[in-house]
Amino acid sequence: MQQVLAGKVGLVFGVANKRSIAWAIAKAWAAAGARLIFNYQGERLKENVEELVAEFGEKTPLFPCDVSRDEEIGAFFQNVRTQTDRVDLLLHSIAFAPREALEGDFISTTREAFRIAHEVSAYSLVALAREAAPLMTEGGSIIAMTYYGSEKVVPHYNVMGVAKASLEASARYLAYDLGPKNIRVNCISAGPVQTLAARGISGFTSMLKHYQERAPLKRSCDPAELGAAGVFLASDGAAAITGQVIYVDGGYQIMGM
Ligand code: NAP
Numbered sequence: 299m300q301q302v303l304a305g306k307v308g309l310v311f312g313v314a315n316k317r318s319i320a321w322a323i324a325k326a327w328a329a330a331g332a333r334l335i336f337n338y339q340g341e342r343l344k345e346n347v348e349e350l351v352a353e354f355g356e357k358t359p360l361f362p363c364d365v366s367r368d369e370e371i372g373a374f375f376q377n378v379r380t381q382t383d384r385v386d387l388l389l390h391s392i393a394f395a396p397r398e399a400l401e402g403d404f405i406s407t408t409r410e411a412f413r414i415a416h417e418v419s420a421y422s423l424v425a426l427a428r429e430a431a432p433l434m435t436e437g438g439s440i441i442a443m444t445y446y447g448s449e450k451v452v453p454h455y456n457v458m459g460v461a462k463a464s465l466e467a468s469a470r471y472l473a474y475d476l477g478p479k480n481i482r483v484n485c486i487s488a489g490p491v492q493t494l495a496a497r498g499i500s501g502f503t504s505m506l507k508h509y510q511e512r513a514p515l516k517r518s519c520d521p522a523e524l525g526a527a528g529v530f531l532a533s534d535g536a537a538a539i540t541g542q543v544i545y546v547d548g549g550y551q552i553m554g555m
Contacts, residue, residue: 326525
């Protein structure tokens with residue numbers, strides 16, 4: 299791959315395992331020349347992520363960060379400052395909602411499930427952008443992963459769809475705030491991909507099948523294609539693109555029927 303991100307430093311949030319979308323985008327960013335720093339959520343995942351990132355050299359930094367805790371976000375960025383005084387890229391590939399909220403009817407969503415889903419999946423983008431922006435001294439690109447359930451009803455996606463709507467709107471407001479600093483903020487709306495998070499959504503397999511039947515390209519997307527879209531949005535090729543939701547979904551989003 300052409301080294302379009304040579305010399306760039308990127309922060310990657312959301313690698314849980316090798317199927318994670320964050321991992322696909324991290325691999326593509328690294329292949330395009332970026333140097334990366336990773337988070338992991340809690341000791342449970344540390345070893346997993348450590349093993350994966352060793353692929354980029356043993357010294358690839360990774361630090362703990364549960365995005366629902368302000369003190370962990372603060373500590374993460376202090377750790378980042380020990381490694382670099384400039385950051386160019388940030389990937390937000392994080393979402394969570396209590397399992398029961400993704401099974402029944404949306405109307406049954408509890409106050410607590412609503413709060414957790416929004417805090418982890420949407421507010422965290424604002425909190426991370428606020429910490430990253432002062433380090434983006436030469437401009438930057440922030441990318442968040444989203445899904446079509448933000449704009450249309452996807453049965454079972456429930457409160458996560460509402461949280462994704464909040465994430466996409468947050469990306470637009472952040473794009474406005476950070477535009478004068480030449481920091482761009484965009485979302486990639488991925489079609490269904492088999493990952494750990496996807497397994498939590500009931501009826502996920504039938505979602506995939508639905509895309510194979512209805513999407514113009516007769517399929518969803520594969521992780522490498524999300525990686526390539528991530529490189530594009532991070533690169534100078536996307537220098538005038540901000541506040542957008544880019545669909546990498548086999549074209550499904552254009553269909554009315
Ligand atoms: P994944 O591999 O399970 O990634 C989700 C990540 O979020 C995990 O690393 C998870 O860590 C992390 N996370 C959850 N709560 C967190 C917290 N409090 N602090 C820090 N990290 C936390 O699944 P994925 O499918 O790649 O999901 C990545 C993003 O893509 C999500 O925003 C998802 O909504 C979006 N997306 C996925 C699809 C799809 O079909 N898979 C489609 C469109 C968009 P733990 O494992 O420790 O919880």
